[in-house]
Ligand SMILES: *[C@@H]1O[C@H](CO)[C@@H](O)[C@H](O)[C@H]1NC(C)=O
């Protein structure tokens with residue numbers, strides 16, 4: 001079929017073959033059909049044949065695609081590695097309760113919590129893909145509470161302002177939400193689905209966009225050390241299989257009468273970067289990086305090659321979120337510049353929320369906005385047209401959130417940077433005059449070397465292929481937007497389902513995480529994602545397989561877009577990731593999966609709040625063995 005040509009030649013010839021011979025057309029058509037068939041088959045068989053299905057499939061496209069000799073771009077390597085990593089993960093899938101329980105003991109050093117059997121049964125009945133490492137986040141979040149007194153944690157959780165309360169198998173959201181977003185209701189109805197199988201437990205929730213707990217590193221370490229010391233697989237005869245319940249906690253709170261105030265730690269305002277520094281390890285670069293005094297100075301970009309990246313592209317997405325290793329983020333992300341609201345504590349209290357920084361101590365649950373059917377976030381039931389019918393370009397719409405942007409600091413905000421970077425007029429001007437823009441510098445050609453960069457045609461490309469802008473500047477003060485108006489203009493909003501007609505969808509943080517990410521993953525478009533915010537789903541998504549990761553500086557943005565749009569191979573790669581993300585998301589980001597995550601988390605949280613926590617466990621599988 002390929003004659004004497006190597007796959008590398010074959011791929012290399014694609015971008016230039018403007019005049020396709022019939023033979024080439026038929027090859028391309030064959031490749032396209034093979035691609036579609038293999039995508040379909042991989043969806044059907046991937047989970048029955050977790051080991052290397054794609055590589056064994058005989059699909060010519062994938063043989064070429066994964067052939068190392070055709071991989072002449074670092075992103076080829078990253079995609080291939082991501083694929084292998086994910087295949088290995090899938091071999092860890094637990095298909096029955098004894099296996100799941102054994103893997104739990106292996107990874108967590110304890111017996112699973114009581115109620116693990118009902119949890120697994122629901123998972124099995126709903127075809128959930130259970131890989132123990134998908135739940136690592138829960139254990140990282142709950143660990144420090146093993147260092148606190150269980151009774152105190154239980155009382156603080158019960159008396160918070162907004163609580164999803166489970167008693168006798170029924171969930172009830174308590175707290176005054178009038179005039180507020182319906183998060184309490186959304187989370188209560190999710191927990192309600194698991195409530196019949198849950199012990200008494202309280203889930204106190206953060207009602208602010210911003211994450212709030214930032215405990216100094218040394219304090220967290222000493223709490224986590226206590227957790228590690230408390231790990232033990234108790235002999236079956238010592239294990240208690242029933243939670244104590246919260247009747248005593250409720251009675252004690254009731255006895256104190258009506259006027260019981262929820263426990264409130266000391267709330268701090270001030271400089272968020274200083275608090276961040278204290279939560280970073282002593283030997284980390286950010287620990288001694290003093291806060292920026294004058295945000296009117298234009299942002300400075302690092303010229304380092306961070307450990308989390310490979311030849312300029314993010315490899316480890318979790319590490320790329322960490323502000324402790326990236327002192328420059330103090331000048332490149334609104335969270336560290338001027339958050340809209342700030343009420344932060346250095347004390348560890350139980351608080352659940354949809355996202356947090358690597359240095360925060362909230363307990364993560366799926367963002368409430370992932371639980372709505374609001375098409376504003378998800379696009380509703382539409383996921384976009386097939387790849388081939390999409391507009392070859394980038395789209396972004398949103399508001400200029402990220403913190404309080406004003407004349408003295410706006411050039412440091414991540415969304416402003418994204419919009420300027422996607423503005424063809426701005427970029428053409430920079431290329432003509434070798435100048436910088438307000439919010440960014442042109443990435444150095446030594447680091448990102450590709451024809452459009454060398455020829456100075458990124459701007460021209462953007463003029464034709466990018467449609468990005470703010471629908472609201474959210475200026476401060478609100479009636480004076482003069483400081484951004486020379487650089488940006490307001491644009492009409494575009495409904496999510498229209499946005500899905502474009503191939504590329506950048507997604508960056510606002511005041512906190514971007515609640516559109518799940519919708520983007522489930523769409524037929526390709527999300528380009530940068531964030532400093534951790535979320536519940538991080539351990540089940542693989543960068544370069546389910547989405548394209550971006551550095552928080554966005555210095556890799558043009559090179560990533562160039563890779564995906566320079567030739568047929570890039571386009572196939574983009575389509576591949578878009579489709580993989582969509583089909584994988586449909587398996588592991590469902591409401592059922594969010595329920596299972598929260599369910600497992602509440603079993604753990606109820607245990608850590610229980611005075612008999614060291615003895616509590618699920619051991620039925622050991623007895624029958
Ligand atoms: C991969 O490429 C090399 C060199 O071009 C070639 O010898 C080999 O047969 C290719 N393998 C596959 C599976 O296409």
Ligand SMILES: *[C@@H]1O[C@H](CO)[C@@H](O)[C@H](O)[C@H]1NC(C)=O
Nearest residue numbers: 165167170171172173174175
């Ligand atoms: C939920 O809590 C509120 C306030 O505590 C209470 O008035 C209401 O009866 C509870 N609802 C249920 C179903 O338990």
Ligand SMILES: *[C@@H]1O[C@H](CO)[C@@H](O)[C@H](O)[C@H]1NC(C)=O
Nearest residue numbers: 085308316317318319320322
């Ligand atoms: C990614 O980095 C984190 C630390 O930030 C580390 O714990 C994790 O093991 C790394 N993941 C991989 C796949 O290397």
Ligand SMILES: *[C@@H]1O[C@H](CO)[C@@H](O)[C@H](O)[C@H]1NC(C)=O
Nearest residue numbers: 425426428429430432433435
């Ligand atoms: C380039 O710089 C010159 C001189 O400062 C200026 O007049 C011109 O408008 C600039 N070009 C663009 C496209 O920004």
Ligand SMILES: *[C@@H]1O[C@H](CO)[C@@H](O)[C@H](O)[C@H]1NC(C)=O
Nearest residue numbers: 423425426468469487488489
């Ligand atoms: C793009 O940049 C130009 C100035 O370079 C500006 O006038 C225009 O408003 C910007 N467009 C958007 C959508 O922000």
